[in-house]
Structures are given as C-alpha cells and as structure tokens.
Amino acid sequence: MNTLLDRFTDDLLPGNDHWPAATEIEVGAAMQHLASTDSEQKSLFYRLLDFLENHKERPALAEILEAKDSELFGFAKVLAFEAYYIHPKVREVVASRSMYANRSPQPAGFPVVTRRVIPWNEDEILWRSDGTERSNEVLIEQKKDPKKTWTVEEIRQWRR
C-alpha cells in the first residue's frame, strides 16, 4: 500500500502496548476500499493521495493536512477511524479494555444494567393551563387524584 498513506494513518492512530497502529491492520487499504463505493468519496480520496504526495518531504503529514485543508482532513480522519474501529482486532481491544460486549447489536442485544428510581414529584401537578375551561376542569380532577387511572372513554369527553 501507499507508504505515504501509511505514514498519515499512523500519525492519526499510532499503536501502543494495547492498541495496534493503523498500519498493523492495513487501515490505508481499508480506506481505499471504503472510498471506492462512492464517486464523491473516491474523488476526495484521490485528493488526499495528491496532497500527501505533494508534501512527502514533510515529517508530520496529518498535522500539515489539518492546518492546510481542514475539510479534506475531516474526510480523511473519518475514513481512517471508520477503517480502524470496524476492524475485528480493534474491537477485541475495545472489549478487553472496557465492559463492551464485542458483538454486533443484533441479534442478541445487550443487557441493560439499571436501577429503579422514583420521581420526587409524583403528586405535584406541574403543567400549565391553556386558559380554557376544559384545561381548568382537568387540572382540578388531576390534582384531586394524581394517581387515578384514566380511560380512553373519559379522555374522549374532553373533545369540544
């Protein structure tokens, strides 16, 4: 793959003891593949390669691109991050470094850990009358019995 693109992606996503560097999982090739599905993205991708070629003597390619062409940098960053974070090896690292269940959302879903909390204001009616007689009637009823179970038939009577 393009060594300039490798340099650029490793600037963005360098490796460490836990995380692979972008080049270790061939992010550059994946970026090219992702961009190939859309003519607009393909054209931006070639613009990126041209930019890198024109600045190949400079040491910090990502920094230069961000400073000189923020729009192209934004495109390249999203594409590189996309290629990186959908890679199975990176997903494994995410799971090992957090409580993330390393699988697609479906079909199993994820258990939602939760706790029950009761609202403090269960009995204090807080909505505002619209100035109509109906509004005032309902407010009085609701204040009398905030926990009343209403039926559709009762609610239908509110219609003018």
Next chain:
Amino acid sequence: MTALHDEVNVLVVGAGAAGAAFTWRLASMGVAVTCLEQGEWQSPESSLTSLENWESKRLRERSPNPNIRRNAADYPILDDTSIIKPAIFNGVGGSTILWSAHTPRFRPSDFRVKSLDGVGADWPISYWDLAEYYEINDEIMGTSGSHGDPGNPPRTPRTTPPVPLGLAGSRIADALNDLKWHWWPSDGNILTLDRGSRKACNGCGPCEMGCATGARASVDITYWPEALALGAELRTGATVRRVLVDTTGRATGVEWTDHAGQERVTHAIVVVMACNGVGTPRILLNSVSKEHPRGLGNSSDQLGRNLMLHPIPVVTGVFDEDVQSWSGNDAFALLIQEFYENDESRDFKRGYEMQVTRGQGPLVTALGGFSHDIPWGLGHHEAFEKYFGHVATVAVTCEDLPHPNNRVTIDPSVTDRCGVPAARMSYELEENSKKMIKHGVKSATALLVKAGARETHAKPFAPSAGFHLMGTARMGSNPKESFVNQACRSHDVPNLLVIDGSVFASAGAVNPTPTLQAVALRAADLLREDALV
C-alpha cells in the same frame, strides 16, 4: 411518453407516520384510500445492525441525511443555506424507519403560544381536540412508559412499562430528585414486553438504524399491515411530481412516475399530502399553474415559510464509573420538563425540555460522539478509553419560533431522478433560540455535574438534527396567515389536505411525531364527518 391514467377515491401522497395513520383511519371507516410512496418496503434486516461493520453502515447506507445516504428514493435537499441539516427517510414507514421513537406529547399551552405568551401563532385547535387521538395512536404504535406524569395532562396506562433508566439514567434521576426538577420516565414507541409478532427491546442500542426485532415501532409494522388488511391500497416506487387542478380551483389528482419510469396520472376526489415539512411544500411549490402561480394553494405566500426545526444543544458528561453507555435504546430514558413553560424572569420566550440519551458505539465515540472531539495522534487511545462507556448526554430540545425567512423553497438548478426541482432549506437561529440554548446548556451542565460527571462538554446545537420538520404549510383560522384550516384543508383548494408536520403552527419543545399522527387521525375523522368521501 404517453401517461397512463387511472382514478381513485382518496389519494394520499407519502406512507410515513402521518400518511399511514390517516390511511388506516379512513380505511377502518370503509373509505377507499390509495397511497403513493416513492420509496419501497424495508425488511427488518435492512437495519444492518447484525453486521460486524454496523457502525460503518450508520455513516453511509443508514445515514439519516438523504444527501449522504443517496438511496434511489431520496430526492436532493439543498442545505448549504441551513445550519441544521435534514434527517429524513423515504420508504414505507417514512422517517419512522430511522427514528428513535421518543414520543412525548405537546402540552396544552403549546397550542396557544400567541394568546398566552405573545409569540408565534396559535393553533385553531387545542390539546383537548387531540387527546383522544393521542390515545388511539399510542395503542396502535405500542407505547412504553408510565402514566401519572404530573408534568402533563392525564393519559391511560401505557402498553408496556418504561424502558430502563440504565446506570447513567439512574444517576441522573437521583440528581434530579436532589435538585427537585421535574422528571418522568419517557413515553416511547419501544415495547419492553413482547406484543404479537413484535419482540421486547433487547437493549441493542442504535434504534435510529432501524429495529430488527420490531420492538421499536415504525408505521410499516404498525399502521400499514392493518390498513392493507382493511382494503387500503399502497403503491410503492411512485414519485409524485405535482398535484393537478382544474379551472375551478379544485385538485383533480397527481402526476407521478412509477418504478419503470412510466409516467402516470391518478385522478382523485381528494388529494392528501403527507410528505413531511420539506417534501410537502416541495411538491406543492412545484405544482404551479395559471390559477396558482406561486404554488398550489399559495395565495397567502405562507407555503414553505415558518420552517421550525428544534435547535438541539447537547451536553455530554463523563463519569469515572463505566456506565455501559453503549447499551439500551439510544435516545431517551427519562424526560425533564422543568424549564418547559414560559417564564417571564428569563430573557427568552417559551422553553425547552431535556432528555437523557445513551452513549455510542466505539466508532462514533472515537469520532467525538454527540459533543466532544477526542484527539487524534498520541493521546487518542487514552482519551478513547476515558470516554467509551463512561458518558451520558443530555439533549436539550428548544422550542423554535416561526420566522417567515426560515423556509423551504425550490431550486431548479438541481433535480431528482424524475426531473423534479430540488427543495432548498434556508434556516438560521433566531435571537430567542440563542438565548434559550445558552440557558439549556447551563441547566444540562449543572445536572450532569450534580449526577457526578467529572467533566462536561457542550455543543450549542447538533447540526445533524434536522429531523423535526414543522410549520411550512401551517394551520390557522386566517387564510392570509396560514395554509390550511383546522381540518387540515387548504384555504384555497377545498379538496386538498396537508396532514404532516407542515401544518404545525407552533413547534412545542418535544418530538412531533405523536402530535402529527394525532392531527392526521383527526383530519381523517373530519373528512368523513363532512361527507367529502
């Protein structure tokens, strides 16, 4: 090419939230209804959430922005003149295919903002006219939640219990109890128990990519199967180009193009527009004639104006605890309406609600999630580990006031696949919104800090959040200031109805879908009562 002609009774354009509800209601009364939808049916698998690279799909094929997604059924919406970008879907189910199904209702005061608070415009109907229709809609869509919210008028018991608060939601609920701010478990069209063929939510997360289990409602699995069983007809792949009128000023039907590119004309007794706050004015503005030179029914010049979008500032809190924020339905668990109503002591009119949303998957977190760019380069992985699973976001839905210059127009320099000129969105934040945003960010930040967030990050508005499209063919009593009357009928063209979010005279500060569905159900009843069909 010679157009093929046919004739129907009631013709609905658009098979989304409003079109489905309206069609079902009329069909249930034995009325013959035909609906034209430019997109296709969506399979449960089309959510793509079973794929390993699901997050990549979210940025592309399942993007809510039609200009990014560019499906065959999508039409161009020019948005360089709008700071908030469109988020819609074209297909059977409309934008409910990619919505998060948060379904709070308008409050009674939302219908009388001019009379009560001196801003915007009043609706010619009240909350009380819609209350029973909210109930009908909740039942058909399937609504989780908990009745008894003191912040709203009473409603019936919900279909299933509310979605779980989650670890972050529980922390924030504790903080709200300490602050003595209003909160309540949100109503949502997400089932927490099995119901028929629809399964209980399994907490997978990305609701807005579509729901593979059917826990999260969309009208293709709720209203449409029932409407079709009642005899309604739905034609897909039908791109409507314009509404036709005769010399007496009545609508006679629509011109459209089918899957194969065949031009067609369908004549109808009544034409009903349900294409959302951008799509409806686009078709009507494109329907010019000698009698209607500014667009169909547009003698008031109100068509396309008063576009309201809900500016949504977001504040993300970062917690030391891993709150597993990648799990659970993504957009809501509880709603906070402490600052909903007008308060003369504040420097802005009307108010806002806050809702607690979850975090995101790995890719979207790395890209900054809702509100915070994390660094690239040497500090990236450390920052990612600090945020991923450790965040909760409070989204602040600000009431938007109508302004004539915030609008939808047509731009013939760009056309869709059938040669129909594109819509253009022009939208800027008004001073009132800017002040409200500032207040909302302050409140959301205080809440997250109280809940134990060690740091917070705010974004003044979410630029991608153009999913609440309202006001562009608004309802009113005065034909000079509105497009439709209280029955959703055009002031100028008596057999033309608009039933989607375009008719909203005010925006409220809540998600509009249950309200627009209630409006559509009521419009169907009124049409039948008046024996127009």
